[in-house]
Amino acid sequence: MAKVKHESSWYPLEPGESVLDALLRQCVSIPNACRAGACQSCLMRAVSGTLPEAAQVGLKDTLRAQGYFLACACRPPEGTALEVTGAEALRVPARISALTPLSDSVLSVRLRTDIPLAYHAGQYISLVRADGLTRSYSLASLPREDTLELHVRLQPGGAMSGWLAREARPGDRLQVQGPAGTCFYVPGRPEQPLLLAGTGTGLAPLYGIVRDALEAGHSGPIWLFHGARTPSGLYLTQALRALAERHPSLHYRPCVLEGGSRDVAEGALDVLIRSECPKPVGWRAWLCGDGPLVLSLRKKLFLAGLSLKELHVDAFLPSVAPVQRVTTDAGAR
Amino acid sequence: MSVAEEKSVYEQLGGAPAMAAAVEVFYRKVLADERISHFFEDVDMERQSAKQKAFLTLVTGGPVHYSGRDMRAGHAPLVRRGLNDTHFDAVAGHLKETLEELGVPAPLVAKVLAIAESTRADVLNR
Numbered sequence: 001m002a003k004v005k006h007e008s009s010w011y012p013l014e015p016g017e018s019v020l021d022a023l024l025r026q027c028v029s030i031p032n033a034c035r036a037g038a039c040q041s042c043l044m045r046a047v048s049g050t051l052p053e054a055a056q057v058g059l060k061d062t063l064r065a066q067g068y069f070l071a072c073a074c075r076p077p078e079g080t081a082l083e084v085t086g087a088e089a090l091r092v093p094a095r096i097s098a099l100t101p102l103s104d105s106v107l108s109v110r111l112r113t114d115i116p117l118a119y120h121a122g123q124y125i126s127l128v129r130a131d132g133l134t135r136s137y138s139l140a141s142l143p144r145e146d147t148l149e150l151h152v153r154l155q156p157g158g159a160m161s162g163w164l165a166r167e168a169r170p171g172d173r174l175q176v177q178g179p180a181g182t183c184f185y186v187p188g189r190p191e192q193p194l195l196l197a198g199t200g201t202g203l204a205p206l207y208g209i210v211r212d213a214l215e216a217g218h219s220g221p222i223w224l225f226h227g228a229r230t231p232s233g234l235y236l237t238q239a240l241r242a243l244a245e246r247h248p249s250l251h252y253r254p255c256v257l258e259g260g261s262r263d264v265a266e267g268a269l270d271v272l273i274r275s276e277c278p279k280p281v282g283w284r285a286w287l288c289g290d291g292p293l294v295l296s297l298r299k300k301l302f303l304a305g306l307s308l309k310e311l312h313v314d315a316f317l318p319s320v321a322p323v324q325r326v327t328t329d330a331g332a333r
Numbered sequence: 334m335s336v337a338e339e340k341s342v343y344e345q346l347g348g349a350p351a352m353a354a355a356v357e358v359f360y361r362k363v364l365a366d367e368r369i370s371h372f373f374e375d376v377d378m379e380r381q382s383a384k385q386k387a388f389l390t391l392v393t394g395g396p397v398h399y400s401g402r403d404m405r406a407g408h409a410p411l412v413r414r415g416l417n418d419t420h421f422d423a424v425a426g427h428l429k430e431t432l433e434e435l436g437v438p439a440p441l442v443a444k445v446l447a448i449a450e451s452t453r454a455d456v457l458n459r
Contacts, residue, residue, distance in 0.1 A: 302360075305361075307357055308382055
C-alpha cells in the first residue's frame with residue numbers, strides 16, 4: 001500500500017489511485033479542475049518521498065526542482081510514503097477590478113494582483129476562490145496591461161462562472177496560481193505567416209497572442225479564425241475588425257455553423273481554414289478551445305504540412321466535480 | 334572496407350537533425366493511410382512523434398536503447414487490436430517512400446529496410 005501524509009495525517013492510497021483521488025475520497029479538500037494533468041490547478045509539493053516521473057510532466061524545471069507535482073497525475077507505486085503540502089506559496093492574492101459582459105454567454109473578468117504576475121500572453125492561470133473552488137482560465141490580456149483579463153464562459157450550473165456572473169463584485173478578493181502553458185508567441189522570424197484558430201472562449205488566449213505578435217512587430221500575414229455554433233457565440237467582433245483595419249497584415253475570420261451573414265462565414269471551421277489557408281507549410285499556428293475540435297484541427301494542419309514543433313495547442317478540458325466525476329463546468333476556460 | 338562504408342546509415346543521413354526531418358514526413362504518411370492510421374492516432378502527437386523518431390533511429394542504426402523485448406511489449410496491445418503483416422508491410426512501404434523522398438541512395442534504403450524487416454517477429458509478437 002502507498003500512503004500520503006497531508007497536514008500531519010496519513011492517508012492510504014488504493015492500488016493505482018492518484019494522490020488527488022485518495023485525498024478527495026478521504027474528505028481532504030484539494031483544489032482541482034481538469035483532473036487530466038493539464039490545468040495544473042491541483043499542484044502540490046512533496047516534502048519527502050519519491051515522486052513518480054509522470055507526476056511532474058509539463059511542469060517548469062524550477063517547479064520540479066522544488067518538488068512540485070500534479071496530484072491528479074501522481075500514482076505512487078506500492079510501498080511509497082509521500083509527504084505533501086499545498087501550493088499556497090505559489091499563489092498571488094488578487095482582487096476583481098471589473099466584470100464586463102462581452103456577450104450573453106461570455107464575461108470579461110479583470111483582476112489586479114497584489115504583486116505583478118510575470119506571464120506570456122496566451123498562458124493560463126488557476127483562479128482560486130476564498131473557499132478553495134478552483135478553475136483554470138486563459139489570459140486574454142497582455143503583460144504590459146495593469147490588470148489580468150479572463151474570458152469566462154457562463155456555464156449552466158457552473159460553480160465559478162455562476163458566482164462570477166451573479167454574486168462577485170469588483171473589490172472581491174481571490175487568489176491566482178500560475179501561469180502555465182506553452183501556447184504563446186515567441187519573437188523571431190517576423191515574416192512567418194501565423195494561423196490562430198479557436199472556438200468559444202478559446203478566443204481569449206488568441207486575443208492576447210495576436211496583439212502580442214503585432215506589438216512585437218510581426219510583419220508576416222496573420223490569420224485569426226474564431227468559430228462558434230451561432231453568431232451569439234461570437235464576441236469581440238468589433239474590436240477585432242478594428243484591429244484588422246489598423247493592421248492590414250491581420251485577417252480576421254469569424255465563422256459559425258449556422259446563421260452566417262455577409263460578415264460571418266457559415267460552415268465548419270476546418271473547411272474555412274482550408275479554403276483560406278490551403279498550404280500552411282512553414283507557418284506557425286495556435287489552436288485553442290474545445291478539446292476534440294482543437295485536436296482534430298491539429299491533425300489536419302499537420303497533414304497539410306505544418307510542422308509539429310510550430311503547432312501550439314491549448315485544448316480546453318471540462319472541469320470534473322470532486323466525487324461524482326460529472327461535468328459541471330464543461331469547458332470552463 | 335572504407336571508412337564511409339563503416340558509418341551507420343544514421344550517420345550518413347546526418348544524425349539526429351536528419352531524423353527530426355524524416356519523422357515528420359514519415360508520421361504524415363502513416364497518419365494519412367487509413368489502413369494503419371488508427372494504430373498511430375494519439376492525443377499526444379509529440380509522444381507519438383518521439384516514438385517514431387526512436388523507430389527511425391533504430392532502423393537506420395543510430396543510438397537507441399530499444400531492445401527486441403521492448404519492441405514486443407510496446408506492440409503487444411496493438412497486436413491484440415489486430416496488428417498483422419499487412420499493416421507491417423504498409424508501414425515498411427511508407428518508410429521506403431520517406432527515405433526515397435529525402436534522397437537516400439537505393440543501397441542505403443535497402444539496408445534500412447533489411448533492419449526494419451528484422452523487427453517483424455518482435456513487432457507482431459511471434
